[in-house]
Amino acid sequence: MNCREAIREVSNFLDGDLSEGLKRQLESHFAECEECNLVVVQTRKTIEIFIQSEPVDLPPEVRSRLHGTLRRRLRPEA
């Protein structure tokens, strides 16, 4: 397996979405190729950073408009 073939499978490798055979080939390539291994490590880190990021609070005016709209549109007719 060469680097180009390995990089094409990085995403499936991180998701564990591979056959056992291909997974072993990739593990063997990443163990030997420092550069491809760095791509795997940094891509995994990239995903983790996004997963762990907390959304910011809703801007007060956006929140106020949202709840105002919901109240107007969803309140049962008197």
Place this chain on the structure above:
Amino acid sequence: MLYANVGVELWRLRPILALCKPLPPVNPHRLPSTIAREDEHLLVAAAKKGDLAAFEELVGRYERKIFRLTMNITGNREDAEDAMQDAFLKSYSHLKDFQGDSRFYTWLVRIAANEALMRLRKRRPNQFSLDEPVETDEDLMPRELQDWGPGPEQRFAQTEMRDILSRVIEELEPDYRTVFVLRDIEELSTEETAAAVGISVPAVKSRLLRARLKLRDKLGRYFQPGAAKGGAN
């Protein structure tokens, strides 16, 4: 209280009870605040019966995340706000169709993604493709390969890091960022993402690979040794 209250129900007490029994994390990387609280199905059941206070509680739990989702997809604050409002309105009016075979949040994400995608396609009709273009491997090979060192994100303040993440997501092509947001931030499955965007499973995988590699490349501008704080190097 703005809405008719049907009296104190069990879900209103659950947050207090839940404090005694922490939920195990579903995903070790996921923060506790993003895990469904165990009273969610009670809230949904109450909202289905017309309890608007219960629905408002659900909105309050997810409004920040849904706004981030619609912002990430549309890249436009006005569209993001409209998409979020319509997503909550539609979710309420279609609650009877929610069968409870997935998490309420996952169902809500699909509605919100649809609203956001409609606005994105309207505003930028040529920048979002439903068809699947022939993609080559040319752009896949990483450009920058330098060690980031341990905990690169910890070198930035939280607000600074949020700005960086917003900036690099916004720089991605809409095709790629939509799939990344649904698959990796909202944790939809590949199949759910394909259904939400209206593309095939292989197309989701292909776009996700490119999105992840491009984001790694872009974050490298900030994380590699000697990088300027603004990422311009």
